[in-house]
Amino acid sequence: MLYIAAIWWGVLILPSFTNRSLIDLPMEKQPLKVPDQKEFDHFAANRGFEKVFNSSYSKAYALFSFVLSDYLKQVKSDLKVLDIGCGDGWTAEFVSNFAKGHYFGIDSSAESIRKLEERVPENSGLKVTGVTESAEWIVNPKSCREIEKFLGGKPDLIICNAACHQIRKSYPDLRKVFAAASSILKQDGTILVGDYYFPEDMTQDEVEEDRNWIKNETGQTPTLRSGFIIRNEMELILESAGFISDTAREIRANRDISIIYYLFVSRKTFSQTKTSLPLS
Numbered sequence: 001m002l003y004i005a006a007i008w009w010g011v012l013i014l015p016s017f018t019n020r021s022l023i024d025l026p027m028e029k030q031p032l033k034v035p036d037q038k039e040f041d042h043f044a045a046n047r048g049f050e051k052v053f054n055s056s057y058s059k060a061y062a063l064f065s066f067v068l069s070d071y072l073k074q075v076k077s078d079l080k081v082l083d084i085g086c087g088d089g090w091t092a093e094f095v096s097n098f099a100k101g102h103y104f105g106i107d108s109s110a111e112s113i114r115k116l117e118e119r120v121p122e123n124s125g126l127k128v129t130g131v132t133e134s135a136e137w138i139v140n141p142k143s144c145r146e147i148e149k150f151l152g153g154k155p156d157l158i159i160c161n162a163a164c165h166q167i168r169k170s171y172p173d174l175r176k177v178f179a180a181a182s183s184i185l186k187q188d189g190t191i192l193v194g195d196y197y198f199p200e201d202m203t204q205d206e207v208e209e210d211r212n213w214i215k216n217e218t219g220q221t222p223t224l225r226s227g228f229i230i231r232n233e234m235e236l237i238l239e240s241a242g243f244i245s246d247t248a249r250e251i252r253a254n255r256d257i258s259i260i261y262y263l264f265v266s267r268k269t270f271s272q273t274k275t276s277l278p279l280s
């Protein structure tokens with residue numbers, strides 16, 4: 001009898017306790033393995049991204065602001081925004097000048113998320129929150145549920161600006177990030193994707209000149225030419241994730257350098273994402 005009870009305990013009861021404790025105990029969050037993280041934390045804590053990036057890449061941010069405001073002016077009510085690689089809150093504040101609703105930011109820089117969450121006044125009508133996570137966090141269906149819970153539904157607008165070349169340093173498969181973005185975006189929702197690249201006709205010396213300028217002007221460790229996603233590649237990534245691009249514009253990031261900034265305004269066109277990639 002005792003023998004049977006021991007087997008019963010060992011086979012059925014003990015494992016169920018152990019599994020439970022594994023599931024229920026809050027796991028300590030592992031530090032993110034994202035390069036250049038300290039740089040972004042430093043920028044957020046000191047000069048602020050606006051002084052580092054928006055002023056250095058003035059034409060790029062002028063284009064981004066113009067296109068974003070154009071979208072926001074047409075918003076009727078309760079806008080739901082997801083911003084991937086959101087930075088320290090400039091974009092959230094910009095959105096709050098035009099629209100009421102909810103804004104969810106994801107960024108691997110803890111200092112940026114801290115700044116984001118205190119930047120937009122509560123009475124602005126835009127409720128803002130963020131998570132310190134690397135972009136691939138959205139590939140997990142649990143994360144999507146968390147985003148939808150805060151936003152009160154699927155996002156109408158997803159933004160990913162000037163972040164893809166950074167995200168790719170720690171998570172090379174951007175297609176999975178955009179496939180997940182496509183599956184969480186509302187049908188007929190909009191995605192704005194902007195980033196930089198060195199066009200093919202620039203010589204390597206010219207690229208190095210720009211990289212030196214970036215280092216001196218912003219204090220940032222400049223990304224290698226091969227680290228950027230050229231415009232055609234981005235178009236394919238968006239297409240394979242089920243987005244169709246309404247417009248794609250590009251401009252020199254500012255007068256002094258030749259690096260190009262591009263901005264896609266794309267829509268989700270399929271009820272299912274077109275990609276056959278597994279999401280996890």
Ligand SMILES: C[S@@+](CC[C@H](N)C(=O)[O-])C[C@H]1O[C@@H](n2cnc3c(N)ncnc32)[C@H](O)[C@@H]1O
Nearest residue numbers: 040085086087107108109134135161163166167
């Ligand atoms: C140049 S800033 C752009 C910020 C903002 N989107 C804007 O338009 O100003 C790049 C951002 O990407 C974030 N980032 C870098 N790697 C990331 C990753 N793996 N996942 C999410 N965000 C990341 C950085 O912390 C930084 O905030």
